[in-house]
Amino acid sequence: xxxxxxxxxxxGHRLKNRIFxxxxxxxxxxxxxxxxxxxAYHQARAAGGAALVIVxxxxxxxxxxxxxxxxxxxxxxxxxxxxxxxxxxxxxxxxVFGQLxxxxxxxxxxxxxxxxxxxxxxxxxxERFHVMPRQMPVAMIEEIVASFADAAARMRxxxxxxxxxxxxxxYLLSQFLNPAVNRRNDQYGGSRDGRLRFxxxxxxxxxxxxxxxxxxxxxxxxxxxxxxGLEAVEVLEIAAALDKEELLDYVNVxxxxxxxxGGSIHxxxxxxxxxxxxxxxxxAIKARLSIPVFVAGRINQPQLAEQxxxxxxxxxxxxTRAMIADPQMPMKxxxxxxxxxxxxxxxxxxxxxxxxxxxxxxxIQRPETGRELEFGExxxxxxxxxxxxxxxxxGGMKAAxxxxxxxxxxxxxxxxSSLGGQVKLAQLLPGRAEFGGIIxxxxxxxxxxxxxxxxxxxxxxxxxxxxxxxxxxxxxxxxPYVPAIEGREESHVVDAWQVLRGEANVGAEVVVTDWRxxxxxxxxxxxxxxxxxxxxxxxxxITAGQMIPQYxxxxxxxxxxxxGVEVLPYMRLHGADSDTVYLQHITSGEPVLCEGVDTLVTxxxxxxxxGLEDALADWGGEVHLxxxxxxxxxxxxxxxxxxxxxxxx
Numbered sequence: 001x002x003x004x005x006x007x008x009x010x011x012g013h014r015l016k017n018r019i020f021x022x023x024x025x026x027x028x029x030x031x032x033x034x035x036x037x038x039x040a041y042h043q044a045r046a047a048g049g050a051a052l053v054i055v056x057x058x059x060x061x062x063x064x065x066x067x068x069x070x071x072x073x074x075x076x077x078x079x080x081x082x083x084x085x086x087x088x089x090x091x092x093x094x095x096v097f098g099q100l101x102x103x104x105x106x107x108x109x110x111x112x113x114x115x116x117x118x119x120x121x122x123x124x125x126x127e128r129f130h131v132m133p134r135q136m137p138v139a140m141i142e143e144i145v146a147s148f149a150d151a152a153a154r155m156r157x158x159x160x161x162x163x164x165x166x167x168x169x170x171y172l173l174s175q176f177l178n179p180a181v182n183r184r185n186d187q188y189g190g191s192r193d194g195r196l197r198f199x200x201x202x203x204x205x206x207x208x209x210x211x212x213x214x215x216x217x218x219x220x221x222x223x224x225x226x227x228x229g230l231e232a233v234e235v236l237e238i239a240a241a242l243d244k245e246e247l248l249d250y251v252n253v254x255x256x257x258x259x260x261x262g263g264s265i266h267x268x269x270x271x272x273x274x275x276x277x278x279x280x281x282x283x284a285i286k287a288r289l290s291i292p293v294f295v296a297g298r299i300n301q302p303q304l305a306e307q308x309x310x311x312x313x314x315x316x317x318x319x320t321r322a323m324i325a326d327p328q329m330p331m332k333x334x335x336x337x338x339x340x341x342x343x344x345x346x347x348x349x350x351x352x353x354x355x356x357x358x359x360x361x362x363x364i365q366r367p368e369t370g371r372e373l374e375f376g377e378x379x380x381x382x383x384x385x386x387x388x389x390x391x392x393x394x395g396g397m398k399a400a401x402x403x404x405x406x407x408x409x410x411x412x413x414x415x416x417s418s419l420g421g422q423v424k425l426a427q428l429l430p431g432r433a434e435f436g437g438i439i440x441x442x443x444x445x446x447x448x449x450x451x452x453x454x455x456x457x458x459x460x461x462x463x464x465x466x467x468x469x470x471x472x473x474x475x476x477x478x479x480p481y482v483p484a485i486e487g488r489e490e491s492h493v494v495d496a497w498q499v500l501r502g503e504a505n506v507g508a509e510v511v512v513t514d515w516r517x518x519x520x521x522x523x524x525x526x527x528x529x530x531x532x533x534x535x536x537x538x539x540x541x542i543t544a545g546q547m548i549p550q551y552x553x554x555x556x557x558x559x560x561x562x563x564g565v566e567v568l569p570y571m572r573l574h575g576a577d578s579d580t581v582y583l584q585h586i587t588s589g590e591p592v593l594c595e596g597v598d599t600l601v602t603x604x605x606x607x608x609x610x611g612l613e614d615a616l617a618d619w620g621g622e623v624h625l626x627x628x629x630x631x632x633x634x635x636x637x638x639x640x641x642x643x644x645x646x647x648x649x
Contacts, residue, residue, distance in 0.1 A: 003306055003309035003310045004019065004309060004317075004333070006018065008051075008316065010162075010215050010250055010292060011162075011212075011214070011249050012213070013095055013161050013215055015095060016093055016094075017049070017330060018309055019317060019319050019323075020053070020054060020316050020318055020319070021052070021053045021318070021320050022296045022318040022320045023054040023055060023056050023166075024355075025056050025069070025070070025355045026038055026041060026361050027354065027358060027359055027360045027361060028041060028370070029070075032077070033071065033072070034071065034078070037372070037373055038085065039081070040372035040373050040376060041370060042055070042085050042088065042089055042096075043085075043091075043092070045089075045094075046089035046093075047092045048326075048327035048329065049092075049331035049333075050330055051316075052094065052095045053089050053095070053097075054096075054098075054099055055071075055082070055085060055096065055098050055099060055160075056070075056071065057070065057101040058071035058073035058098060058100055059071065059074065059103075060073055060074060060144065060148045060151040061143070062074055063119055063140075064172070065111060066103065066107040066109060066110060066111070067111055068107075068358075073151035073154060074147055074150065078154060079154050082155060082160055086158060086159040086161075087159070096160050096161055096162075097161060098155040098158075098160045098163050098164070099163075099164045099166060100148055100151050100163060100164070100165050101172070101173075102172040103118075103172060104121075104133065104171055104175045105131050105181075105259075106128075106131075106258045106259065108129040115131075118134065119140065119172075120133035120136065120172070120175050121135065121175050121181060121184055121189065122181065122183040122189070124183065127259060127260045127261075128259055128261055135184075138186065144172075145198070145201045145202055146205065148205055148206055149206055149209040150209070152205075155210070156210045156211070156214055160214070161215060162216065162217060162249070163206055163210060163214060163216055163217070164216075164217040164218070164219055164252060165199075165206060167199055169254065169257050169263075169267055170221075170226075170257030170258040171258065173202065174220070174221065174224070174257070176188065176196075176197075176198040177196065177230060177234075178195075179195065180228035181228070192241070193241075196241060196242070200242070203216065203218065203242070203247040215250070216247070216248060217248060217250040217251065217294070218251050219251075219253075220235060220251060220253060221255050221266075222235055222281025222282060223235065223281055224255075224256060224263050225255060225257070225263050225265075225266050226256070226260040227262070228259075229259065230257075235281075235285070236284055239288065240285075240288045243290055250291050251291065252294035252296070252318070253285055253293060253294065254318075255277075255297055256269075262558065264551060264554070265551045265555045268352040268551055269551070270348050270549070270551055270555055271345060271346030271347065271431065272431040273346075273555070274298065275298045275300065275304055276297065276299050276307070276308055277297055277298060278295055278297030278298075279297070279313040279314060283313035283314070286312070286313065286314060293316075294314060294315065294317075295308065295314035295316070295317060295318065296318025297318075299317050300319070300322045300343055300344040301322065301343055302319075302329065302333035302338070302341070303338070305317040321351060322344050324351050324361065324366070325345075325365055325366055326342035326343070326344075326366065327369070339444060342366060342444075342445070343441060345438060346434055348551055348552050349364050349635075349636055350362040350363050350367070350369075356549070364438070364635050365438055365639060366639075367636075367640040378402070378406055379406070380407040381408060384407045384409055385408050385469075385470035386408070386411075386470050387404075387408045387410045387469060387471050387472075387473065387649050388412075388413065388459070389472075390413050390473065390475060390612060391413075391414065391415075391476045392413075392416075392420065392453070393475055394439075394442055394639050394642070395421075395627030395635075395637075395638030395639055395642040396414075396421075396473065396627070397412065397445070398442060398639045398643055398646065399473045399475060399626060399642035399643070399645040400412040400449075400451045400473075401442065401446045401448075401646065402449075402643055402646025403645075404446070404451045405445075405448075410451045411452040412446070412452070412453050413457050413458075413459045414454070414455045414456075414457070415457065415459075416455065416456070417455055419439060419443060419455070420438075420439040422628075423435065423439050425496075425500045429523030429524070431523070431556075431559075432523060438635065461612075464619060464621075470621075470622065471623070472616065472623050472624070473649065474612050474625050474626070475626050475629060475638070475642065476613075476629040477627060477628045478606035478607055478609055478628035479497075480495045480605075480606055480607075481515075481604045482602070483573060483602060485573065485575055485602075486576075487577045487582075491577055491578060491600055492598060492600065493576065493602065494599065494601055494602070495601070495602050495603070495604075496601065499527075504599075505599075506598070507599045508532070509534050509598040510533045510536070510597070511537075511594045511597050512528070512536070512537045512538065513540075513583075513601070513602050514538065514539045514540065514544065514603045515540045515573075515604040515605055516603060516604070516605045517541040517543075518547045519545075520603045521537055521544060521545075522537075522544055522553075524601055525537040525560055525565045526559060526560060529565050536565075536566040537560070537567050538571035538581075539567065539568065540571060540572055541570070542569055542570065543569055544556075544560070545557060570586045570587055571584070571585065572586045576600050579595065579596055579597055579598075580593055580594065580595050581593075581597050581600050605632060608630065608632055613629065624648065626638060626641035626642055
């Protein structure tokens with residue numbers, strides 16, 4: 001790790017290693033300003049060894065405010081919040097940069113829920129948000145340039161070490177750079193030089209505002225990966241031109257654009273995207289520049305970051321989700337404790353999906369993330385107790401680890417021969433192998449905490465009475481829900497679990513009925529078509545993958561379309577016979593027939609396993625129910641409730 005843990009000095013600011021947390025929306029604001037919750041969140045990453053924290057994108061001008069929560073850097077009220085973040089991180093030798101942006105046409109709703117007046121270089125519609133923007137007059141351009149300078153000055157007054165200007169992912173500055181979006185014929189359009197003018201003026205104004213003591217950087221997409229998006233060749237020339245003008249101290253390379261559903265996948269790439277895939281874009285830019293180059297994009301392990309750095313592809317590695325999953329990852333890596341690192345699995349469920357839905361970000365494996373004020377410090381218990389955890393899925397493992405970490409005597413019982421619960425099945429779906437890392441991560445937490453594990457042992461009321469624990473945590477999970485299917489006895493019907501366990505034969509013509517709209521239906525459809533089947537995926541909702549994170553869903557739907565899977569939305573399963581599946585449109589009520597079917601595969605969710613709960617109804621001891629046995633949901637809820645139970649016992 002000689003490259004990863006070597007220092008880097010930029011404009012007199014020493015970064016102690018090459019790991020940074022990229023600017024990312026946390027949804028931890030109060031009245032448009034950083035909250036105590038946000039301070040604690042960033043402080044945890046600084047305490048864990050990050051060299052640099054870049055605080056999320058702040059709006060430089062009121063015209064960039066939308067319904068999405070963001071720091072209002074055009075108001076002096078932001079200064080105190082920035083100062084508290086800086087002080088908290090500086091205590092740990094971690095530098096702090098602010099981030100400045102304007103969304104341009106990448107916005108839809110205003111704060112009051114009405115459609116916003118979006119501004120852009122030209123009146124070119126946005127495909128993702130279906131917005132027709134207003135072309136910015138020159139006077140407004142000049143006003144926004146000045147607002148960037150004023151906002152940067154507030155960051156300087158707050159004690160931040162640098163400012164990163166966003167010209168990435170289809171936002172306003174990149175809109176000016178893109179000839180497909182910037183169709184102006186005045187001084188801010190036309191040639192590459194004209195399209196660069198706005199960016200030049202913003203950077204020059206920011207530099208003048210912050211003086212010589214602060215770092216000024218630019219974030220740019222190495223390739224926007226979208227129809228009519230900026231391509232790598234054009235981005236390379238833009239970066240080289242800006243470098244020659246000595247306006248920048250570094251360039252931060254990412255990928256994608258918010259302008260379309262295809263490009264937006266790369267804003268936070270899911271696990272189906274290969275690791276470190278942005279690094280080649282960064283390497284090409286680095287070869288042309290005289291200043292340091294940062295890179296981010298699916299770099300989730302220190303070994304991978306070391307490869308990027310040692311290969312000369314970049315000078316700093318953004319490892320944001322890696323530190324959402326494990327804030328102490330840098331310290332662990334530096335101490336050669338690689339087995340103790342809780343690796344991000346790229347599920348996007350509790351981080352980016354929370355953000356997109358307007359909730360504070362977290363992590364399905366580490367629910368303490370985003371809840372640092374509530375769970376950041378867990379002291380040892382004064383009176384250790386004997387705790388039994390029943391069920392070795394993610395929720396049970398988390399409960400056991402936390403309770404043991406606090407000093408309790410904890411034994412976890414699992415009925416099967418191995419731990420993991422439904423994760424063992426989920427990891428078998430195409431593109432989901434990385435998800436299985438959750439099992440190893442939680443097992444290691446238990447090992448470090450001293451949990452005793454008993455597998456192949458089914459727990460009943462008699463055993464509980466004999467052991468007489470002080471508390472029991474029930475995490476027995478769920479089983480597949482079997483819908484009533486008219487004509488079932490005449491048809492070949494199997495469920496998702498039977499398929500993934502290798503217990504079912506599937507014919508060449510398959511219909512998958514997906515009630516939940518999650519990973520299972522999508523994954524089964526891909527699995528069958530790759531095995532040579534013709535697949536129809538009937539979804540009880542508006543689209544397949546309706547319930548999973550947007551970027552993951554959009555990537556998967558693109559894959560299914562390429563493979564020829566027929567997706568049938570708005571479908572309710574009604575019945576089946578020997579070769580026909582009978583569906584019903586959920587809004588019109590009209591019948592829809594799928595004929596020539598060999599196998600019907602049902603993915604209709606789960607039902608809680610309440611057997612042990614019912615058996616202990618008269619026991620009278622302390623019982624905690626967590627996860628799917630309480631109510632069938634996802635890994636996220638199970639692990640969170642495991643944390644809560646581990647703290648409560």
